[in-house]
Amino acid sequence: MNEIEVFKDHLRxxxxxxxxxxxxxxxxxxxxxxxxxxDDLYRLVNRAKRxxxxxxxxxxxxxxxxxxxxxxxxxxxxxVRFDHCYGREHKHHHHLVCTQCKKVIEFSSQALxxxxxxxxxxxxxxxxxxxYEIFGLCRECRQKANRK
Amino acid sequence: MNEIEVFKDHLRxxxxxxxxxxxxxxxxxxxxxxxxxxDDLYRLVNRAKRxxxxxxxxxxxxxxxxxxxxxxxxxxxxxVRFDHCYGREHKHHHHLVCTQCKKVIEFSSQALxxxxxxxxxxxxxxxxxxxYEIFGLCRECRQKANRK
DNA sequence: CTGAATGCAAACCCTTTGCAAGGAA
DNA sequence: TTCCTTGCAAAGGGTTTGCATTCAG
Numbered sequence: 001m002n003e004i005e006v007f008k009d010h011l012r013x014x015x016x017x018x019x020x021x022x023x024x025x026x027x028x029x030x031x032x033x034x035x036x037x038x039d040d041l042y043r044l045v046n047r048a049k050r051x052x053x054x055x056x057x058x059x060x061x062x063x064x065x066x067x068x069x070x071x072x073x074x075x076x077x078x079x080v081r082f083d084h085c086y087g088r089e090h091k092h093h094h095h096l097v098c099t100q101c102k103k104v105i106e107f108s109s110q111a112l113x114x115x116x117x118x119x120x121x122x123x124x125x126x127x128x129x130x131x132y133e134i135f136g137l138c139r140e141c142r143q144k145a146n147r148k
Numbered sequence: 149m150n151e152i153e154v155f156k157d158h159l160r161x162x163x164x165x166x167x168x169x170x171x172x173x174x175x176x177x178x179x180x181x182x183x184x185x186x187d188d189l190y191r192l193v194n195r196a197k198r199x200x201x202x203x204x205x206x207x208x209x210x211x212x213x214x215x216x217x218x219x220x221x222x223x224x225x226x227x228v229r230f231d232h233c234y235g236r237e238h239k240h241h242h243h244l245v246c247t248q249c250k251k252v253i254e255f256s257s258q259a260l261x262x263x264x265x266x267x268x269x270x271x272x273x274x275x276x277x278x279x280y281e282i283f284g285l286c287r288e289c290r291q292k293a294n295r296k
Numbered sequence: 297c298t299g300a301a302t303g304c305a306a307a308c309c310c311t312t313t314g315c316a317a318g319g320a321a
Numbered sequence: 322t323t324c325c326t327t328g329c330a331a332a333g334g335g336t337t338t339g340c341a342t343t344c345a346g
Binding site for chain 2: 074
């Protein structure tokens with residue numbers, strides 16, 4: 001089942017309608033790389049396609065998140081962004097965020113996952129979601145900084 | 149050097165003044181447990197003491213963070229909170245956040261720190277700050293859920 | 297037809313700032 | 322006296338909502 005079918009199923013199951021705007025927002029989201037905000041999507045949608053309102057983009061992204069195709073993440077700027085997660089519900093991935101150039105590098109680590117398991121069971125905690133974000137300077141920005 | 153002296157030093161070094169309001173906010177913050185928001189502090193300050201404006205609480209917390217006594221953290225609700233960090237500048241600690249009862253459990257792990265180092269050097273990344281938050285159900289809330 | 301969706305504008309919520317009045321040094 | 326600080330109120334910046342209109346089913 002592909003992403004579009006997943007979303008249609010979600011709409012059907014909730015008794016919601018499959019509209020042009022929702023298709024456009026979903027397709028735009030699927031064509032993005034990681035971590036777009038509502039505002040990013042709003043611009044993208046309206047750059048190429050017919051006009052779709054900000055509120056509709058916002059509400060559609062909530063639906064897409066509910067359907068399991070995206071999840072909300074928030075870095076330190078207080079802006080909600082959407083991370084793709086279809087097909088990797090169980091693949092923990094985390095972020096290295098460059099505070100200089102705003103680049104986001106994803107990483108994952110089995111050692112980390114094992115350690116997380118250990119910590120969870122130690123505290124009797126059941127994980128629903130998690131995030132691990134490291135803020136700092138990426139290789140390129142460090143080099144630029146050193147050249148000065 | 150205790151927290152109050154650290155803060156006074158910071159003020160002096162920056163050519164700022166040591167006012168009643170700043171003392172009150174600092175003392176209130178020092179008397180809190182973890183993760184208070186500006187709003188929390190505003191209420192606390194004004195519950196017991198003479199009136200201090202919201203903006204002053206906000207600006208003072210920024211100063212306290214600059215002085216190294218607190219750091220800003222943001223969970224998934226978009227609200228800035230302040231974590232105590234005096235005396236543990238280099239002790240990485242992370243959070244287990246119960247989505248049910250809102251309790252926050254801190255944890256730290258050397259294995260995690262080692263793995264983080266490995267990841268950083270692999271990507272040539274220099275860390276400035278980081279956060280690791282696991283959202284889910286704490287032991288107590290899981291038990292409550294199971295009893296139903 | 298009928299209830300859901302859209303788009304606009306306004307409401308919200310928290311954070312941040314401008315400014316006149318007050319206060320530490 | 323000199324700036325810094327305060328408190329208020331208002332401005333910001335993003336998210337969310339109310340409502341009349343439009344549209345999918």
